Amino acid sequence: MSDLAWGLEMTVVGMGVVFALLLLLMGVLILTARLDSPDKPAADEPEPPQATPAPLATTPVPATEPAVEILTAGLTVQQATAVALAVITHAEVRRQQAAPAMRTHAPGSQIHTSRWVSVGRGAQNQSWNRR
Amino acid sequence: MSDLAWGLEMTVVGMGVVFALLLLLMGVLILTARLDSPDKPAADEPEPPQATPAPLATTPVPATEPAVEILTAGLTVQQATAVALAVITHAEVRRQQAAPAMRTHAPGSQIHTSRWVSVGRGAQNQSWNRR
Amino acid sequence: MSDLAWGLEMTVVGMGVVFALLLLLMGVLILTARLDSPDKPAADEPEPPQATPAPLATTPVPATEPAVEILTAGLTVQQATAVALAVITHAEVRRQQAAPAMRTHAPGSQIHTSRWVSVGRGAQNQSWNRR
Amino acid sequence: MNVAMESTIDLLLRGVTNVTWQSVVMLAVGCLLIWLAIAKEYEPLLLLPIGAGCLLTNLPLSPLVGEDGMLTVLRHAGVDNELFPLLIFIGIGCMTDFGPLLEMPKMVLLGAAGQFGIFLTLVLAVLLGFSHNEAASIGIIGAIDGPTSIYVSRQLAPQLLAPITVAAYSYMSLVPIIMPPIMRALTTQKERQIRMPYSSRVISKRTRILFPIVVTLLVGILVPFATPLVGMLMFGNLMRESGVVERLTGASSNEIANTVTLFLGLAIGSTMVGTSFLKWSTLMILVLGLVAFCLDTAAGVLFGKLMNVLSGGKFNPLIGAAGISAFPMAARVVQKEAAREDFENFILMHAMGANAAGQVASTVAGGVLLALMGAA
Amino acid sequence: MNVAMESTIDLLLRGVTNVTWQSVVMLAVGCLLIWLAIAKEYEPLLLLPIGAGCLLTNLPLSPLVGEDGMLTVLRHAGVDNELFPLLIFIGIGCMTDFGPLLEMPKMVLLGAAGQFGIFLTLVLAVLLGFSHNEAASIGIIGAIDGPTSIYVSRQLAPQLLAPITVAAYSYMSLVPIIMPPIMRALTTQKERQIRMPYSSRVISKRTRILFPIVVTLLVGILVPFATPLVGMLMFGNLMRESGVVERLTGASSNEIANTVTLFLGLAIGSTMVGTSFLKWSTLMILVLGLVAFCLDTAAGVLFGKLMNVLSGGKFNPLIGAAGISAFPMAARVVQKEAAREDFENFILMHAMGANAAGQVASTVAGGVLLALMGAA
Amino acid sequence: MNVAMESTIDLLLRGVTNVTWQSVVMLAVGCLLIWLAIAKEYEPLLLLPIGAGCLLTNLPLSPLVGEDGMLTVLRHAGVDNELFPLLIFIGIGCMTDFGPLLEMPKMVLLGAAGQFGIFLTLVLAVLLGFSHNEAASIGIIGAIDGPTSIYVSRQLAPQLLAPITVAAYSYMSLVPIIMPPIMRALTTQKERQIRMPYSSRVISKRTRILFPIVVTLLVGILVPFATPLVGMLMFGNLMRESGVVERLTGASSNEIANTVTLFLGLAIGSTMVGTSFLKWSTLMILVLGLVAFCLDTAAGVLFGKLMNVLSGGKFNPLIGAAGISAFPMAARVVQKEAAREDFENFILMHAMGANAAGQVASTVAGGVLLALMGAA
Ligand code: NA
Ligand code: NA
Ligand code: NA
DSSP: OHHHHHHHHHHHHHHHHHHHHHHHHHHHHHHHHHHHHHHOSSTTOSSOOOSSOGGGGGTTGGGGSHHHHHHHTTOOHHHHHHHHHHHHHHHHHHHHHTOOTTSSSOTTOTTTOOHHHHHHHHHHTSOOOOO | OHHHHHHHHHHHHHHHHHHHHHHHHHHHHHHHHHHHHHHOSSTTOSSOOOSSOGGGGGTTGGGGSHHHHHHHTTOOHHHHHHHHHHHHHHHHHHHHHTOOTTSSSOTTOTTTOOHHHHHHHHHHTSOOOOO | OHHHHHHHHHHHHHHHHHHHHHHHHHHHHHHHHHHHHHHOSSTTOSSOOOSSOGGGGGTTGGGGSHHHHHHHTTOOHHHHHHHHHHHHHHHHHHHHHTOOTTSSSOTTOTTTOOHHHHHHHHHHTSOOOOO | OOHHHHHHHHHHHHHHHTOOHHHHHHHHHHHHHHHHHHTSOSSHHHHHHHHHHHHHHHSTTOGGGSTTOHHHHHIIIIITTSHHHHHHHHHHHHHOOOHHHHHOGGGHHHHHHTTHHHHHHHHHHHHTTOOHHHHHHHHGGGGOOHHHHHHHHHHHOGGGHHHHHHHHHHHHHTHHHHHHHHHHHHSOHHHHTOOOOOOOOOOOHHHHHHHHHHHHHHHHHHOGGGHHHHHHHHHHHHHHHHOSOHHHHHHIIIIIHHHHHHHHHHHHHTTOOHHHHSSHHHHHHHHHHHHHHHHHHHHHHHHHHHHHHHTTSOSOGGGGGGGSSOTTHHHHHHHHHHHHHOTTOOOHHHHHHHHHHHHHHHHHHHHHHHHHHHHO | OOHHHHHHHHHHHHHHHTOOHHHHHHHHHHHHHHHHHHHSOSSHHHHHHHHHHHHHHHSTTOGGGSTTOHHHHHIIIIITTSHHHHHHHHHHHHHOOOHHHHHOGGGHHHHHHTTHHHHHHHHHHHHTTOOHHHHHHHHGGGGOOHHHHHHHHHHHOGGGHHHHHHHHHHHHHTHHHHHHHHHHHHSOHHHHTOOOOOOOOOOOHHHHHHHHHHHHHHHHHHOGGGHHHHHHHHHHHHHHHHOSOHHHHHHIIIIIHHHHHHHHHHHHHTTOOHHHHSSHHHHHHHHHHHHHHHHHHHHHHHHHHHHHHHTTSOSOGGGGGGGSSOTTHHHHHHHHHHHHHOTTOOOHHHHHHHHHHHHHHHHHHHHHHHHHHHHO | OOHHHHHHHHHHHHHHHTOOHHHHHHHHHHHHHHHHHHTSOSSHHHHHHHHHHHHHHHSTTOGGGSTTOHHHHHIIIIITTSHHHHHHHHHHHHHOOOHHHHHOGGGHHHHHHTTHHHHHHHHHHHHTTOOHHHHHHHHGGGGOOHHHHHHHHHHHOGGGHHHHHHHHHHHHHTHHHHHHHHHHHHSOHHHHTOOOOOOOOOOOHHHHHHHHHHHHHHHHHHOGGGHHHHHHHHHHHHHHHHOSOHHHHHHIIIIIHHHHHHHHHHHHHTTOOHHHHSSHHHHHHHHHHHHHHHHHHHHHHHHHHHHHHHTTSOSOGGGGGGGSSOTTHHHHHHHHHHHHHOTTOOOHHHHHHHHHHHHHHHHHHHHHHHHHHHHO
């Protein structure tokens, strides 16, 4: 029965420790929530970063919003989707070109980056054949 | 001349073994073909999986097929291509987003996946900012 | 003061060597420029290779050029962009599909490749379901 | 012909003459894993390479598992030093959104409850005659988390690595099949119909960034053995939430994760050598693993019922089942069961919170287990 | 100035004083390879890194090939244990469609015929005074398959790895130049104009998935030495056809293949050290490699003619030339030659089948060669 | 309870009891680096992994830095043999356009001038009591080039690798903050307003391809110690300009660069162990690194002024500041300063030329430093 005893001891101690740790974590999370919510309602995050081009999924939707209506007048939803996708993909391509590894932040990052750096780097990273 | 003898022996044995093995393989292939064709004409494979978005190449073609004609009415072939490409690319992006590594099959897989999982995972993998 | 002496010696020798090397490099560059410009004005490079799909950035521009005007008649700039982007992206996809690693040059390469190989390989790399 | 010729033929046939019954059985097992991966889509990303690795290892005289063989090289490179599972954890961290958990901190407890199965299975295993280390390794299947299982069993009982990994990944993929009956058996219809309000709260970016750092420091100081698992999971999540290292997040969750998954699968498969795999213990491990999974689910649901009682009937006990870490499949199954009783009942977000907690709790439980075994 | 100063200058000039005639010649060879890669586009993905590796290795006192030098590290990491060529084989498997072969199983034999050159060159090499192992390594150039050549020659004659690899990849890229004259010389116009019906058959997904597994088991049991080559090629193809592991297929044929190609090229280049490369034998290897290539093509065409006779004039012998494994360039050249005589003659699919067979046959022949050499 | 129980509790608390003041400080340093990376965006691609590596290393009893710990494995795999910085150099080469430099060869000299800070800092460091090797390592921060700093200091003074790397990357990201005041202090408004004609010249593809080869041969023969750094930078550039190996260029500048950056950061972070990092010397290194940076900028501007005098007032001295290698940020800052005085003044292309020269000059200077230290 020593094995059973050992097993039960492990169970009690193990689950005890796991619960204790996660209770502690819960406490910290609740504390964080308290500290965070009042003083910063949402100003910290005007437009949350999107690591992936997920919003593509919703591109057909803007076609029904008035502001975009003007642009998309005379286009079918499919056409509007194509245009929106093209523009977003284009932006994605540009931002990736503009991001040399090892050099500061991904410059096309829609929150933080100055357009200047972005375009400058993008241009620098291709051959100068315009001239 | 022992070298020549060795070389010729190698040639005879080597090519003999290679031919024997490939003959065996041919036999197996023919057998497989026999076993496979009669009982399963093509039902096993309603729409074969396409690992790459290769069919893009043929997207202008559907524009001339009646079923798609309705959709593409009033569009040039180029426009139709753009739309088709946009939709396909979009689907590709979605399916890739929806596929967390290490977690079961690529969920956007057009054959096997329930739409539910796909969207659920895709959504889970981005920030919940809608709320 | 031996440390200071050593340091200054390092500085003199080090910067001396660095300057000497780079002067040599400058000489070589100037020489190259001399040798290169007269006999080959620009014929060597009818259209410089573009490793990245950077020209996407300028796709709206062709819409104002007469040669393309015909194609884009009746399209808004956005539509033309979408179409152009779609075509370019499509070409990019095709060329990447067409390039099995370890097999000669990237076959979609817009300068060097025969269309034949490109399409042949692209087709080979997907399932034969057309038949 | 001559002697050289005969020895040549001998050598050419050496493959055939070295086929053993164990290798034949293991080739069948490899094919079975490949079939499960392709036809049943049970975690194909890992089971397909494992099955292929098993095949290639058990072919007679396979040079792939010789001293400099490719599979041996891969095993040394990333399994023996636990590099591969930890790299995969970075990728999982990059892909996990802890938002629902941050919104509902009390869900953390459900994650803890989902680890009961680990210890109960440990008890069973030790009673069945396994050594303490082996029992603990078998118990870790109850974490329902592949990389954790590999990490822990590599340290406690490397000889059981193969069956434990196969069990862990197989059962992870069986979530939608195994869980529902248990969930239904342990809950009443009324309980399953409980609706829960979902008061969404905006989680600031600052909180999202602080979360992985705090968890790493907290767990790392209290359970040093859990540092690698929790640290890498949280490092991945920190990169994700920071929003400034998209290149690294992308590489971790794509290139690195894919490459490592491929290599890990092949390397794990190469540990499935007939003579050591085809033992009575393997079968017991598979059964015990299944038991662990069921116990986990049951413990989760029962804890959910406890929370329901404590909250005065406002907590849907199904959510408890999401406390195991099979993320995000478990949460999905919970939602499906709830919607089965009441089509408009949407408890997915709560389940997601519990599920993310299960992910953290699994790594913590793994570390605690290692700590306790180090002590024993 | 002082003594330290003088020794400093000595040290700064140590590079110049260590230039040898061998290193100068090798620098020229490196530049030649780079030129071939860029200007002639001869397999640039491998010849450019090889050329650069050759340059960087033969610069005087290059730290890159010192004990902890980067090129040495890469060589140990993937060439000495054959990891890199095998990883590339996974990628090739992911990109190869065996459909045309599955539709026309008899094409398999053409793949076998395309390996004759290996053994005939072996005979020539041994008559020229190479040792048996060296002769076999030189013969393997006749497989017209880069990774196979690297894999086999690494085991049989590592000292010849550099020239053999360079020869293999150079000649692979010369397919469109070397093959046509041989094909025309050995066939009549009438033969080249033979049209072949192409009765396409739908290959079920099940067959496509079974094919790589069956080939692995068959070849693996009969020729254990071929297990790594065939196994990895077929593992890649299994992933491709399974359709459930797109992430792994993508990683294998892109990230892993590209990275490994880069590293492999640099590492191979680093074996081109002047003192060991600049030997009479290197030149002979280059010539013998060319001979092997021509013999392969000729044997393929002649076997095609045999099949034409056996089939009563219904088989276009040009297709035989596609039995070498340079995939898919050889098939393309065959189609081009056929279309040259009769613009509407479309035998590409038949040639593709023979070409895919050549790919398999090359790995089998490599394994058989290793088996036979193990015996001798 | 019993003894086992007590020792269990001891073991569970061993983490807490092993917290030292050094580890607490280093945890704070790790958090500081993470904060700088996220909130200030100081080179987050490297500082975030370094910070995380620092955290994970200094957690009590961290298994990640044990003998087979993941961070130790990564350090052995790529830092101890300098593999990672060299791989990153391939990627940088793939992304650098030397066109502006090829158009204006005299800009090369500005790159040389931008390395003065290395040696002046070396003098300061040696006067402050650092050993010769350490002083040279500290001086290399003045190259303002991360991989070069890692490469050189790994060889000369591995014990200072951590602070030197942190300093190098921190200051690289401070380019837009540190440089402008120095530039303004050393130039007159009139000088800053000098406009420069930009007579663009078409650089043929041939020249673009010859450039990396010629630089490699030239530098490699004259300064063998610089072969790895220059060789890899130029190899990347050769692949870029060749236009025939897009797959390799893509892999080098994306997958490989991202993966290596992640691993390098974690590995560097793991060298920041409290007991060896928390020394007086670390603080001095940080200060000296800043001094080196300022001296570099000043030397560049002063050299620019010299060129202005020599050219009869036609050279904008601001461009001299772009001779440091922080590419392409330095060139951008120069353009910004010029545009501040005269909105239409466009000297970006000249600055880009100087900046690219600085990149080459940094690697040359690193090699010269290694050569001189080998001599001393
Ligand atoms: Na779990
Ligand atoms: Na072949
Ligand atoms: Na510099």
